[in-house]
Amino acid sequence: MKLLGRYVDKGMQGNVTLMPEESEDMWHAYNLIAEGDSVRSTTIRKVQNETATGSSTSSRVRTTLTIAVESIDFDTQACVLRLKGRNIEENPYVKMGAYHTLDLELNRKFELRKPEWDTIALERIDMACDPTQSADVAAVVMQEGLAHVCLITASMTLVRSKIEVSIPRKRKGNVQQHEKGLAKFYEQVMQSILRHVNFEVVKCVLIASPGFVRDQFYDYMYQQAVKMDIKVLLDNKSKFMLVHASSGFKHSLKEVLQDPAVLAKMSDTKAAGEVKALEQFYMMLQCEPAKAFYGKKHVLRASEAQSIETLLISDNLFRCQDVNLRKEYVNLVESVRDAGGEVKIFSSMHISGEPSEVIT
Secondary structure, eight states: OEEEEEEEOTTSOEEEEEEOOSHHHHHHHHHHOOTTOEEEEEEEEEEEEEOTTSOEEEEEEEEEEEEEEEEEEEETTTTEEEEEEEEOSOOSSSOTTOEEEEEEOTTOOEEEEESSOOHHHHHHHHHHHOHHHHOOEEEEEEETTEEEEEEEOSSOEEEEEEEEOOOOOOBTTBOHHHHHHHHHHHHHHHHHHHHHOOTTTOOEEEEEESTTHHHHHHHHHHHHHHHHTOHHHHHTGGGEEEEEOSOSSTTHHHHHHTOHHHHHHHTTHHHHHHHHHHHHHHHHHHHOGGGOOBSHHHHHHHHHTTOOSEEEEEGGGGGOSOHHHHHHHHHHHHHHHHTTOEEEEEOTTSGGGOOOSOBO
């Protein structure tokens, strides 16, 4: 999703202008737009024209309309969002208050205005417009003196850093210069990983190379992590996976990602984390039922007592037509976070997001 403009004041009122660029962006738009919002976009309107002789002709004209949204239909097959509502701005072709259906499509910008923007809607924009927020797989393809640090989303691979270091050749009786060059190279790659990989989002980090370069780098990185007490690396050691690649160039990623073992490790990584959280909840419900609560009434009571460690909630609840009910769920999420708890918002399009109850 491309963010073309954003103005939200301190009173949480304002508008944003967005352009969906891929199918996943239409899903984000569906989650953002609610009944009662106003949306402005270009559309085709059939216009009747009456001639001087009294006969009428019809033509199709492209115009820009702003409607107050009354109903929303998401066609997942055609990847089109259909918004029906009344025209609320003067237009030469459409009367004020006349009904019209806006079709939001890929690469067609639209302006969205809400009576009040809440944190869930603003987070959704940040997630949609910043690909690093959804990139839950990272990869380092490397060979001696060359490395590419990449982030992999569902639809693209982003090269965040390219590292090139000249490493002296090994010479008989003098390998110190070679080892110094390698250490300098490994240090730069490690710093690049720390700078570009968000371990709160990323579930799997692939380190790929020909020969033993990946093993030597991995050993160096964890020796440094222990020596310098780099907690983010020590806490996420299980996320690293060493695999073979033919070179340190970006195109080698293609063969890496086709490896069945890699596919198994990174398959639906975000959703896999959600499924694991759900399994942990069911396990707690069986073994320690006094620590697991479900259903709106019980969860709200637990929130009031500030005793929620992890809240599992479906994004379906934020699409409810009742504004006050949506606010209630938004306040629940904010209160859990303010009390130091973790919130996992499940996608209702995935099996893990099917339960519509609030769970903790």
